[in-house]
Amino acid sequence: MSVxxxxxxxxxxxxxxxxxxxxxxxxxxxxxxxYSSEQKRLDGFSRMLWDVAPTAFVPHEQVESAAHLAxxxxxxxxxxxxxxxxxxxxxxxxxxxxxxxxxxxxxxxxNLDLACPPHYTQxxxxxxIVSEHEQDKQYARNRxxxxxxxxxxLIAHQMTSN
Numbered sequence: 222m223s224v225x226x227x228x229x230x231x232x233x234x235x236x237x238x239x240x241x242x243x244x245x246x247x248x249x250x251x252x253x254x255x256y257s258s259e260q261k262r263l264d265g266f267s268r269m270l271w272d273v274a275p276t277a278f279v280p281h282e283q284v285e286s287a288a289h290l291a292x293x294x295x296x297x298x299x300x301x302x303x304x305x306x307x308x309x310x311x312x313x314x315x316x317x318x319x320x321x322x323x324x325x326x327x328x329x330x331x332n333l334d335l336a337c338p339p340h341y342t343q344x345x346x347x348x349x350i351v352s353e354h355e356q357d358k359q360y361a362r363n364r365x366x367x368x369x370x371x372x373x374x375l376i377a378h379q380m381t382s383n
Contacts, residue, residue, distance in 0.1 A: 224343075225347070225373070225374045226373045226375050226376065227347070228361065229242070230358075231352075240272075240279075242348060243266075243279060243331055244273040244279045248304070253331055254307075254310060254328050256331070263283065279307055281307035282308060295320075326343070330346070336364065342371065347368075
């Protein structure tokens with residue numbers, strides 16, 4: 222079975238929509254891992270999570286190492302009854318960590334990077350948010366082609382702009 226990759230096209234602000242998407246999936250008790258190789262992008266995403274709604278803070282934590290990831294998976298993602306915090310990852314090697322690989326089929330990977338994330342095929346699905354900006358659309362086209370060439374199940378959704 223190939224990995225499902227959901228593309229949401231036509232949003233005004235990619236990071237803001239990604240925060241809204243993460244919040245919605247957090248409230249649905251999904252395990253969300255957010256990846257970007259750029260710390261600045263993850264920092265912007267983190268700030269957006271604080272502002273999703275005045276009373277709806279979405280707990281999230283930056284993953285610093287493989288040991289830290291293992292701890293968070295065991296302590297925060299190991300309990301089915303509780304909502305799991307969103308984990309933010311900058312180090313691409315952490316996407317191949319054995320602790321994550323063991324549960325990856327339960328994890329939704331939200332990609333904020335300009336390229337396809339490494340080791341993405343192990344995850345339940347990949348979420349891609351694409352803004353109306355031409356440069357963002359070009360990066361998305363490149364990711365789409367990469368996923369298609371890898372045999373991913375691509376699902377496109379046109380978002381309505383506000």
